[in-house]
Amino acid sequence: MDDMKLRPAPTPESALLSSIQTTSINRRQFLRYGFNAAGGVLAATLGALGFASILMPPGEGGGGDSSVLFWAKGREEEAWYGAKHLQPMLKSDFVTESANSNIGMAGAQGVWNGLPVVVNYVPHAQNSDSPIADNSPRFQEMAGYDIGKNYVGHATEYLLGNPDVFDPSGNLVMIFSRCTHLCCIPGWQLVSNSFTADNWTPGGADDGGSKLFCICHSSRFDPTAIEVNRNINRSNGATFDYLGIRRAGGPAPVGLPIIPIIMNGDSIGASSEYTGWLTYCD
Numbered sequence: 695m696d697d698m699k700l701r702p703a704p705t706p707e708s709a710l711l712s713s714i715q716t717t718s719i720n721r722r723q724f725l726r727y728g729f730n731a732a733g734g735v736l737a738a739t740l741g742a743l744g745f746a747s748i749l750m751p752p753g754e755g756g757g758g759d760s761s762v763l764f765w766a767k768g769r770e771e772e773a774w775y776g777a778k779h780l781q782p783m784l785k786s787d788f789v790t791e792s793a794n795s796n797i798g799m800a801g802a803q804g805v806w807n808g809l810p811v812v813v814n815y816v817p818h819a820q821n822s823d824s825p826i827a828d829n830s831p832r833f834q835e836m837a838g839y840d841i842g843k844n845y846v847g848h849a850t851e852y853l854l855g856n857p858d859v860f861d862p863s864g865n866l867v868m869i870f871s872r873c874t875h876l877c878c879i880p881g882w883q884l885v886s887n888s889f890t891a892d893n894w895t896p897g898g899a900d901d902g903g904s905k906l907f908c909i910c911h912s913s914r915f916d917p918t919a920i921e922v923n924r925n926i927n928r929s930n931g932a933t934f935d936y937l938g939i940r941r942a943g944g945p946a947p948v949g950l951p952i953i954p955i956i957m958n959g960d961s962i963g964a965s966s967e968y969t970g971w972l973t974y975c976d
């Protein structure tokens with residue numbers, strides 16, 4: 695099987711690629727982990743829900759309800775949730791898995807109504823009263839900026855008016871997993887490099903691990919850095935603001951949207967109230 699070199703990001707940050715330990719993957723791995731940028735072209739002819747349903751067909755997480763399922767297709771042997779493919783996500787699964795992390799974090803790829811998502815467990819409640827320090831992860835409410843570096847808003851202010859969108863005390867965040875660059879699917883620890891390592895630094899910077907890493911052109915997103923952001927609906931050109939996680943590095947222009955979590959006992963579900971935030975790949 696031929697090896698494929700990861701395409702460098704078309705920015706000066708491509709120099710960072712020298713720090714990536716995994717710089718080539720085979721074709722099967724590329725298709726499995728990153729899908730490909732052509733997906734973005736295909737998505738242009740379909741709605742976000744339609745495109746995602748091609749990736750994750752109805753009946754496999756496209757069931758039309760609020761529950762979120764684990765998605766480990768092709769990674770049944772490697773992922774900690776491999777044996778739970780298409781089973782409902784339980785918060786207790788993440789709590790148990792977090793004991794295997796040096797910093798108490800856990801994450802998994804999932805599917806919700808045919809859409810690819812990543813869910814992260816962050817020990818916010820345990821750490822938020824202690825001084826902020828390396829490897830003491832907690833959610834950070836931060837100022838957000840648009841593509842032109844203009845201030846959009848602050849997460850704390852946003853959450854005062856919209857507390858149902860994200861509750862840090864629940865120790866969970868759900869993220870729509872379509873890259874804001876060219877719509878590949880960033881996963882959680884699908885490849886091993888400095889950006890996906892089991893460590894954490896504060897401030898939403900790009901110098902620690904625990905990032906969602908997009909394998910297509912190496913964009914990085916910090917699931918603990920919560921900010922207001924602005925993106926463009928490619929169907930109608932309208933801009934929209936949303937609560938998301940921070941783009942830490944790479945060619946992606948902005949961060950990824952948060953999908954509000956609805957807990958049903960131990961089961962992780964999602965709200966469909968903010969699907970307009972997920973339309974940038976249309």
Ligand code: FES
Pocket residue numbers: 731873874875876877878908909910911912913944945946
């Ligand atoms: S699609 Fe290019 S970095 Fe994600």
